[in-house]
Amino acid sequence: MNETVQDRRWLALTPTLMAIAGVVLLLLPLRLFGGFVPTPIIPLAVIFFWSLYEPDFIPYPIVFLIGLLQDFLTGGTVGVWASVYLFSQWLILQQRKYFLGREQHVVWLGFSIIVAVISVIIWLEQSLLTRTLLPYMASLWQWVVTIAIYPLLSIAFSFLHKRAIMEEE
Amino acid sequence: MEILGQFRREGLGRRENRRLGLIFLMALSFSMVLFSLFGARASVFEKAREALLDISEPVLSVLGSPIRWVDARFGDLSDYFNVLDENKRLREENSELRAWMHEAITLQRQLDYFRGVLGVELPEPADYVDALVIGEVDTPFQRSMILNAGARQGVENGFAVVQDAGMVGHVVTTGKSASRILLLTDPSSRTPVVVEGAELEAILVGRSRGQPALTFFAIRDPEGLEAGQRVVTSGAGGVLPRGIPIGEIADISDDGVRVKLFANYAGTDFVRVVKYRFQPDLTQVENNGADGTPSAGPSADEGGNE
Numbered sequence: 001m002n003e004t005v006q007d008r009r010w011l012a013l014t015p016t017l018m019a020i021a022g023v024v025l026l027l028l029p030l031r032l033f034g035g036f037v038p039t040p041i042i043p044l045a046v047i048f049f050w051s052l053y054e055p056d057f058i059p060y061p062i063v064f065l066i067g068l069l070q071d072f073l074t075g076g077t078v079g080v081w082a083s084v085y086l087f088s089q090w091l092i093l094q095q096r097k098y099f100l101g102r103e104q105h106v107v108w109l110g111f112s113i114i115v116a117v118i119s120v121i122i123w124l125e126q127s128l129l130t131r132t133l134l135p136y137m138a139s140l141w142q143w144v145v146t147i148a149i150y151p152l153l154s155i156a157f158s159f160l161h162k163r164a165i166m167e168e169e
Numbered sequence: 170m171e172i173l174g175q176f177r178r179e180g181l182g183r184r185e186n187r188r189l190g191l192i193f194l195m196a197l198s199f200s201m202v203l204f205s206l207f208g209a210r211a212s213v214f215e216k217a218r219e220a221l222l223d224i225s226e227p228v229l230s231v232l233g234s235p236i237r238w239v240d241a242r243f244g245d246l247s248d249y250f251n252v253l254d255e256n257k258r259l260r261e262e263n264s265e266l267r268a269w270m271h272e273a274i275t276l277q278r279q280l281d282y283f284r285g286v287l288g289v290e291l292p293e294p295a296d297y298v299d300a301l302v303i304g305e306v307d308t309p310f311q312r313s314m315i316l317n318a319g320a321r322q323g324v325e326n327g328f329a330v331v332q333d334a335g336m337v338g339h340v341v342t343t344g345k346s347a348s349r350i351l352l353l354t355d356p357s358s359r360t361p362v363v364v365e366g367a368e369l370e371a372i373l374v375g376r377s378r379g380q381p382a383l384t385f386f387a388i389r390d391p392e393g394l395e396a397g398q399r400v401v402t403s404g405a406g407g408v409l410p411r412g413i414p415i416g417e418i419a420d421i422s423d424d425g426v427r428v429k430l431f432a433n434y435a436g437t438d439f440v441r442v443v444k445y446r447f448q449p450d451l452t453q454v455e456n457n458g459a460d461g462t463p464s465a466g467p468s469a470d471e472g473g474n475e
Contacts, residue, residue: 027225027315028233029305031240031435038307060187064194068201072221074306075313075342075349078214079201086195119309126310129206130356135379139309 014160015050015058019043019066027073038142040149043070044118047085048111048150049157051092052099063089077129084125088118104154112147119143219344222315226347229303230317237438295410298322298442300330303347305434310377312355314338318442319346327408329443335414335431336360336402337440348442353381353415353430361405362415367393370403373415373428380419383426394421400428407447 022042030039043066050058067082074081091114092099099110119139127134205214248255284291300322304315318324320343328340330350338358342349351358358375362383371383383400398418404411419429 024225024228024232026308027229027304027306028236029302029314029438030236031305036435041308060190060194064198067198069221070308072214072218073225074308074311075218075351076308076311077202078205079198083195083198083202086191086198090191122309126356129202130310132356132374134310134356135376139377141378142307142309 011160011163012057015046015054016062016066018157019046019058019062020069022046023066023070023073026070037145040146041142042146042149042153043067043085044088044115044146045111045150045153046157047089048092048114049154049161051089052096052107053157053161055093055096058089060086060089080122080125080129084118084121087121088114091117104151107154108147108150111150115143115147215342218342218349222342222344222347222349223319225315226303226317226319226344229315230301233303240438296323296444298324298444300324300348300440300442302438302440310356312352312358312375312377313341314350314352314437314440316348316350316440316442317346319344319348321345322442323444324348324442325444328445329402329409329413330440331413331443332432332437332440334433335416337432337434337437339409340442350440352434353432354378354434360409360415361403362400363403363411364394364418365399365401366395367398369394370405371400371426373400380427380429381416382424383418383428394418394426396421410443410445413443 019042022045025042026039028039032039047058047063047066063085064082067085068078070081070085071078095110099107120136123134123136123139201214205212298318300316300318302314303317306313306315314330314337316324316330324340324343326340326343330337330339336353338350338352338355339360340348341351353360353373353375354377355375356377358373358381360373361370362373363370364383369385371385374382374384376382396418400415400417402409402411402413402415414431416428416430416432418426420427
């Protein structure tokens with residue numbers, strides 16, 4: 001019993017670690033396909049998946065810290081990504097009951113909608129901060145890539161999640 | 170039953186706590202946004218950024234090396250297939266450059282002669298710091314790079330960063346062993362430039378993934394502007410040296426003037442940081458000159474409030 005609790009505690013760290021890895025990945029000069037494909041925003045996928053299936057593993061303070069880390073490391077205005085990630089988690093938790101037990105493509109659609117909402121918020125926030133109306137289309141590609149990569153990530157996350165549940169039982 | 174009720178109450182309390190926590194954290198992040206807007210650069214955040222930059226430097230260097238290795242192999246592969254075309258192109262370019270070299274030597278001689286005649290006092294030639302790009306931020310509306318050179322190597326905030334083709338950006342955060350540069354395409358990037366040929370002063374404004382746009386000082390039709398004209402730094406404000414090539418005018422429309430950058434960001438691995446300090450002494454020398462007209466005054470004051 002005691003041992004499984006210990007294991008679960010370690011597994012509870014996986015979303016946090018993966019989100020941090022996602023932030024680091026955003027910093028690496030990956031330049032996929034000659035810089036044509038921007039790096040997907042993996043922390044958002046991590047927050048989405050784990051908030052849906054195991055919200056206890058990724059509480060608000062952790063989401064806040066992940067956002068803050070991204071803000072500091074990407075050199076942007078501090079608090080922008082923190083607030084955006086918090087808001088997206090709140091959105092997901094509101095809709096959690098609907099998505100639980102649904103088929104994967106419905107969940108994917110849900111992720112796309114959340115990403116669309118977040119992209120508009122980021123665009124508005126950055127436009128306000130720079131006091132100019134930024135071209136929205138400029139960032140669209142990155143969001144498309146983020147949505148496109150979600151199914152792959154969700155398969156990987158499901159594997160980890162199943163392990164977490166098995167340890168629990 | 171009693172136990173169930175207690176459970177429910179506790180569950181409710183927990184949920185309430187979570188909501189309060191969310192509201193608190195949201196308020197905290199919004200106040201952070203406001204604070205970083207009005208607290209300017211020298212805030213606690215800037216210190217935190219510098220510290221995190223230094224911490225991330227070894228991590229990014231290590232993680233980046235396999236990426237660079239793979240990139241180099243892919244580069245080799247495509248080089249192998251293009252070797253004949255590339256050779257032909259380089260041969261042509263080489264003969265063209267040779268002609269330019271002779272012209273440059275002649276011009277340099279002439280310039281030296283005129284300088285000797287006029288007795289011009291020249292600023293010290295700029296010093297460079299070579300650096301490797303270990304990180305690149307590519308989130309929507311944020312375009313920056315992380316270099317593996319910092320204050321220890323003599324990098325300072327505001328220094329221009331160039332690549333063989335042209336300017337890349339300027340340093341905004343300097344840690345001990347790493348620094349962050351804001352690319353010309355970042356929406357918050359503003360660079361004083363001059364359009365050669367039209368001799369128009371302008372500000373280059375980043376537009377994220379699109380081509381940067383030019384904003385002109387004077388409210389009048391920017392006359393004499395043509396596609397293909399070279400855009401270089403103007404040196405207004407005294408932060409950047411004058412004459413660093415940036416790009417050429419790509420498109421003139423009602424939306425504004427767009428600039429095609431010379432620098433190719435996707436291929437930027439090595440860069441040079443230009444150590445430049447504005448030398449106000451030169452203005453003094455000219456002001457105390459024979460005719461006494463403060464000729465160099467305006468250019469130094471122009472962007473002084475930036």
